[in-house]
Amino acid sequence: PATISVKELAEVLGKKGSDLVMALMKKGQMLNINATLDFDSAAAIAEDYNVILEKEEEKDIMETVFAEEEDDEKDLQERPPVVVVMGHVDHGKTSLLDAIRHSNVTKGEAGGITQHIGAYTVQIDGKPITFLDTPGHEAFTAMRMRGAQITDIAVLVVAADDGVMPQTVEAINHAKAAGVEIIVAINKMDKPSANPDRVKQELVEYELLAEDWGGQTICVPVSAATKEGIDTLLEMITLVAEMKELKANPKKKARGAIVEAQLDKGRGPVATVLVQNGTLQVGDPIVAGAAYGKIRAMTDDKGRRVKKAGPSTPVEILGLSEVPSAGDSFYVAESEKQARQVAESIIAKNRENLIKETPQKVSLDDLFSQ
Numbered sequence: 001p002a003t004i005s006v007k008e009l010a011e012v013l014g015k016k017g018s019d020l021v022m023a024l025m026k027k028g029q030m031l032n033i034n035a036t037l038d039f040d041s042a043a044a045i046a047e048d049y050n051v052i053l054e055k056e057e058e059k060d061i062m063e064t065v066f067a068e069e070e071d072d073e074k075d076l077q078e079r080p081p082v083v084v085v086m087g088h089v090d091h092g093k094t095s096l097l098d099a100i101r102h103s104n105v106t107k108g109e110a111g112g113i114t115q116h117i118g119a120y121t122v123q124i125d126g127k128p129i130t131f132l133d134t135p136g137h138e139a140f141t142a143m144r145m146r147g148a149q150i151t152d153i154a155v156l157v158v159a160a161d162d163g164v165m166p167q168t169v170e171a172i173n174h175a176k177a178a179g180v181e182i183i184v185a186i187n188k189m190d191k192p193s194a195n196p197d198r199v200k201q202e203l204v205e206y207e208l209l210a211e212d213w214g215g216q217t218i219c220v221p222v223s224a225a226t227k228e229g230i231d232t233l234l235e236m237i238t239l240v241a242e243m244k245e246l247k248a249n250p251k252k253k254a255r256g257a258i259v260e261a262q263l264d265k266g267r268g269p270v271a272t273v274l275v276q277n278g279t280l281q282v283g284d285p286i287v288a289g290a291a292y293g294k295i296r297a298m299t300d301d302k303g304r305r306v307k308k309a310g311p312s313t314p315v316e317i318l319g320l321s322e323v324p325s326a327g328d329s330f331y332v333a334e335s336e337k338q339a340r341q342v343a344e345s346i347i348a349k350n351r352e353n354l355i356k357e358t359p360q361k362v363s364l365d366d367l368f369s370q
């Protein structure tokens, strides 16, 4: 069975090993940095940090069955960047995402804006940018843990009146560990107490040196409240994305990630997925962990029915057998039968692991009460 050391787990969580040891101690778990944890204990700790751990085995099964087809160079096309907004609580992530979304609504879409599907695409001078709109940085970390790197750029929101705070540092660590480019949005510039220079000063310690200070880090002063600077921020994202030359092949079968999912009373399991490569179509048989099914209907981020979704496009899908987990990868199978078989082998594997690991979970109390 899978094990991980406290030290390795700390790395995964973007924390210092000694900090994790301390945090565990406060919760009554005395573990030294080299102690090994079984999967369930590690997963339970990770959950406290909004990180979902996944067993390698599941990924292995998927990657074996759905080995990625080689791309013909001529089939590769530019794809939109996928952007996540991270930062300390109350620094304005939600406000910024809302401001971006609303700044981009055309008249025809006004009704669709109430639609919330966990990710949306905005057009900046005809260039699309996809934003993940999930609470906190949960999705980002969960997906990174699952090896499915789905974001290209992280917008780090730092409130100009508050500066770098613990979750700012966590976000920086996560983005760096994942090799994701960071653009800093210095928010709340409308406040009289705003001090952008202090923010830049504090960021130096984390190797984020602002461009106007001779560094490489793009820092954009913004206000989600007055919308000041939002256009510049979006332009910068487009600029960084262009330099990255992000490509995908819309001609192949789709694969991607579950952004969020829930059970709808009338419609059954509903999942927001982000297509990472290929094109997803209504009728495609898909599998995501233990969930499988044929896509019955797809809706875009404006609430419109669509039949297809290409790379970097978020869509809501219906037709899965159960609710998949956010952060799971999804794959299009050859047939519905294959999708079901893969899901069943994952369910069987999970059950097998559960049986294998059960004896280890016997506590001292259990032993003495016998």
Ligand code: GDP
Binding pocket: 087, 088, 089, 090, 091, 092, 093, 094, 095, 096, 187, 188, 189, 190, 191, 222, 223, 224, 225, 226
């Ligand atoms: P989150 O926790 O990072 O998602 O932060 P929120 O978006 O919920 O914002 C936290 C608080 O800061 C709310 O009361 C917002 O109204 C406020 N806020 C966010 N952006 C700005 C801004 O640009 N200027 C001002 N004055 N307040 C802001």
Ligand code: MG
Binding pocket: 093, 094, 095, 135, 136
């Ligand atoms: Mg929020």
